[in-house]
Amino acid sequence: GRERMLASFEQVNKHFQDLFMTLFGGGRAHLAFVDSEDPLEAGLEVMASPPGKKLQSMSLLSGGEKALAAICLLFAVFLTNPAPICVLDEVDAPLDESNVGRFCDLIQELVSMTSTRFLIITHSSLTMSRMDRLFGVTMAERGVSQLVSVDLARAERLREAS
Amino acid sequence: GRERMLASFEQVNKHFQDLFMTLFGGGRAHLAFVDSEDPLEAGLEVMASPPGKKLQSMSLLSGGEKALAAICLLFAVFLTNPAPICVLDEVDAPLDESNVGRFCDLIQELVSMTSTRFLIITHSSLTMSRMDRLFGVTMAERGVSQLVSVDLARAERLREAS
Amino acid sequence: MHFARLRIAGFKSFVEPTELLIEPGTTGIVGPNGCGKSNLVEALRWVMGETSAKRMRGAEMDDVIFNGTSDRPSRNLAEVSLLLDNADRSAPPSFNEGDQVEVVRRIERTAGSRYLINGRDVRLRDVQMFFADAASGANSTAIVSQGQVGAIINAKPQQRRGLLEEAA
Amino acid sequence: MHFARLRIAGFKSFVEPTELLIEPGTTGIVGPNGCGKSNLVEALRWVMGETSAKRMRGAEMDDVIFNGTSDRPSRNLAEVSLLLDNADRSAPPSFNEGDQVEVVRRIERTAGSRYLINGRDVRLRDVQMFFADAASGANSTAIVSQGQVGAIINAKPQQRRGLLEEAA
Numbered sequence: 108g109r110e111r112m113l114a115s116f117e118q119v120n121k122h123f124q125d126l127f128m129t130l131f132g133g134g135r136a137h138l139a140f141v142d143s144e145d146p147l148e149a150g151l152e153v154m155a156s157p158p159g160k161k162l163q164s165m166s167l168l169s170g171g172e173k174a175l176a177a178i179c180l181l182f183a184v185f186l187t188n189p190a191p192i193c194v195l196d197e198v199d200a201p202l203d204e205s206n207v208g209r210f211c212d213l214i215q216e217l218v219s220m221t222s223t224r225f226l227i228i229t230h231s232s233l234t235m236s237r238m239d240r241l242f243g244v245t246m247a248e249r250g251v252s253q254l255v256s257v258d259l260a261r262a263e264r265l266r267e268a269s
Numbered sequence: 270g271r272e273r274m275l276a277s278f279e280q281v282n283k284h285f286q287d288l289f290m291t292l293f294g295g296g297r298a299h300l301a302f303v304d305s306e307d308p309l310e311a312g313l314e315v316m317a318s319p320p321g322k323k324l325q326s327m328s329l330l331s332g333g334e335k336a337l338a339a340i341c342l343l344f345a346v347f348l349t350n351p352a353p354i355c356v357l358d359e360v361d362a363p364l365d366e367s368n369v370g371r372f373c374d375l376i377q378e379l380v381s382m383t384s385t386r387f388l389i390i391t392h393s394s395l396t397m398s399r400m401d402r403l404f405g406v407t408m409a410e411r412g413v414s415q416l417v418s419v420d421l422a423r424a425e426r427l428r429e430a431s
Numbered sequence: 432m433h434f435a436r437l438r439i440a441g442f443k444s445f446v447e448p449t450e451l452l453i454e455p456g457t458t459g460i461v462g463p464n465g466c467g468k469s470n471l472v473e474a475l476r477w478v479m480g481e482t483s484a485k486r487m488r489g490a491e492m493d494d495v496i497f498n499g500t501s502d503r504p505s506r507n508l509a510e511v512s513l514l515l516d517n518a519d520r521s522a523p524p525s526f527n528e529g530d531q532v533e534v535v536r537r538i539e540r541t542a543g544s545r546y547l548i549n550g551r552d553v554r555l556r557d558v559q560m561f562f563a564d565a566a567s568g569a570n571s572t573a574i575v576s577q578g579q580v581g582a583i584i585n586a587k588p589q590q591r592r593g594l595l596e597e598a599a
Numbered sequence: 600m601h602f603a604r605l606r607i608a609g610f611k612s613f614v615e616p617t618e619l620l621i622e623p624g625t626t627g628i629v630g631p632n633g634c635g636k637s638n639l640v641e642a643l644r645w646v647m648g649e650t651s652a653k654r655m656r657g658a659e660m661d662d663v664i665f666n667g668t669s670d671r672p673s674r675n676l677a678e679v680s681l682l683l684d685n686a687d688r689s690a691p692p693s694f695n696e697g698d699q700v701e702v703v704r705r706i707e708r709t710a711g712s713r714y715l716i717n718g719r720d721v722r723l724r725d726v727q728m729f730f731a732d733a734a735s736g737a738n739s740t741a742i743v744s745q746g747q748v749g750a751i752i753n754a755k756p757q758q759r760r761g762l763l764e765e766a767a
């Protein structure tokens with residue numbers, strides 16, 4: 108029990124450190140057990156320093172930096188046992204354009220590393236432009252949802268127009 | 270005490286209902302006391318139905334609809350006693366383009382109704398394009414913030430390019 | 432085993448039968464606030480055995496059934512079907528016979544949920560076990576719902592470790 | 600009374616003296632993730648009498664002092680000054696003499712905060728009362744910090760009413 112927990116923790120921590128450096132373009136971060144000697148009882152703390160900044164607990168980071176660090180943690184766990192499907196509902200919302208771009212780069216890499224199919228809900232025109240295909244959800248009739256296929260070329264023109 | 274609380278509640282509720290219909294382009298909503306007969310003890314529930322949809326508690330609404338309803342509540346309280354300064358840190362983050370536009374319309378109206386000065390932190394190019402002036406915060410040196418004035422015409426070109 | 436197709440009818444705002452093909456690589460889902468994108472995600476969690484109405488923003492499970500609009504009456508039945516491609520025969524033993532596996536969940540107002548795998552009535556537990564084997568149960572890390580990133584950020588260390596335990 | 604100018608030095612990432620002019624209408628603040636926009640908002644809350652380090656994402660109040668980077672040492676002093684235009688003489692009585700009112704807050708590592716209004720040492724309470732009169736205390740509804748909209752949404756009814764009580 109405890110052995111397995113520690114082995115699993117090491118694996119997630121390794122992925123987390125790599126993903127953090129990838130998504131932040133440098134800096135460093137790691138996970139730590141807190142509040143208890145016993146890994147089966149302890150809580151999970153995230154220590155992070157974006158490039159050039161001081162190492163500190165996640166709380167002092169900016170809104171977007173926290174979101175990016177949390178995304179690294181989610182994917183670190185994912186990579187230890189990639190599921191056949193991965194659904195992301197607006198995880199790019201707090202990110203600025205450049206970080207959205209890095210997030211999309213990471214998704215591309217995960218697609219090539221695993222056979223996981225990704226469903227990505229987004230409002231970002233940059234994310235939209237990097238998807239293999241797009242579906243739009245509309246409510247032509249109020250309160251009634253309909254799924255429609257979206258032409259990627261048209262989406263590209265929408266992106267340039269916005 | 271109780272009288273004043275009820276009078277204040279009525280005032281906020283009135284503003285809230287008007288703001289909701291403005292920001293949602295219809296529909297209806299109201300505030301309600303819950304969990305107690307005594308208004309000094311009760312909690313505050315938000316009942317809302319966007320246009321064409323059923324009246325229900327706020328929990329079933331979408332992420333963006335919840336944010337828009339919460340924005341209505343914040344401004345309903347604001348309007349009962351407008352402060353000389355109003356600072357909004359990325360409140361437009363969960364909104365789609367059309368709702369961001371309505372949010373900006375509301376801010377314009379508040380500017381004309383009050384003498385409040387607004388500081389609006391945003392990542393949205395649409396919001397940026399509707400501000401009277403823009404300041405950019407940069408970290409040319411890592412970890413060190415600097416304030417710079419942003420040319421609105423340049424921001425407009427940025428908006429068209431993104 | 433691959434997730435291939437999701438069919439939805441009567442579930443939240445998807446009152447009309449709707450089909451989503453799930454293809455390799457990345458599929459973007461877009462649309463205005465309130466149009467139904469997260470409802471789509473919840474339909475997938477639900478057919479995979481989600482038991483918490485609260486996690487799907489409702490007060491009780493019947494809240495997932497289409498509850499009507501100003502122009503349409505409410506429904507009494509919701510159904511979601513998930514079709515999986517099983518050409519590689521990697522499905523759990525009791526359902527590994529064919530090229531496809533179809534998981535269906537139905538709910539009738541006040542009568543609770545029914546579950547079917549390849550047309551056979553099964554219990555909720557069978558559905559949850561089925562997906563647990565494939566490392567993608569309804570609450571696995573592979574479905575990140577709206578606001579979950581924020582929840583991880585705001586979580587106390589003890590709550591956050593719940594996340595890690597799904598990996599062990 | 601109008602808010603006219605904010606000056607910051609040594610506060611979080613604003614180590615160098617920085618000046619923000621607050622003009623009528625709408626001023627947009629933009630920039631990439633982590634560049635300091637929310638720090639600017641917190642500087643304003645802080646000089647207006649914010650007492651909770653937690654509400655400013657720190658563990659203790661000293662956390663607002665610039666803590667250094669890989670190329671610069673940390674500082675021991677942070678100062679924020681807020682200049683208010685008082686041409687309409689609407690400031691609270693004890694500070695209503697002149698055309699301007701300047702509120703300053705300084706913190707020195709391990710030595711706590713000092714407060715000055717128009718150069719005169721005052722207590723924290725005086726600063727909080729000053730802004731309470733102007734309906735814009737550090738925690739008033741008129742400063743909506745990042746994530747506060749989400750907090751209102753997720754709040755239990757009892758917590759949400761705390762919001763209403765600021766109006767009464």
Ligand SMILES: Nc1ncnc2c1ncn2[C@@H]1O[C@H](COP(=O)(O)OP(=O)(O)OP(=O)(O)O)[C@@H](O)[C@H]1O
Nearest residue numbers: 331332333443464465466467468469470496497498
């Ligand atoms: N049982 C139900 N019957 C009918 N409509 C429902 C039901 N439950 C929820 N809805 C409607 O579905 C809408 C929410 O849809 P959803 O959360 O999927 O939106 P969304 O596309 O994710 O939006 P956002 O971009 O704001 O997150 C709400 O307007 C709500 O009224």
Ligand SMILES: Nc1ncnc2c1ncn2[C@@H]1O[C@H](COP(=O)(O)OP(=O)(O)OP(=O)(O)O)[C@@H](O)[C@H]1O
Nearest residue numbers: 169170171611632633634635636637638664665666
């Ligand atoms: N005491 C301090 N000394 C130096 N830097 C600090 C201090 N406290 C916080 N910071 C830095 O300030 C940065 C956060 O800035 P801030 O929250 O203002 O960003 P932001 O522009 O609001 O970003 P976002 O768009 O992601 O919300 C963090 O990277 C953090 O390292």
Ligand SMILES: [Mg+2]
Nearest residue numbers: 331332469577
């Ligand atoms: Mg949604």
Ligand SMILES: [Mg+2]
Nearest residue numbers: 169170637745
């Ligand atoms: Mg911020």
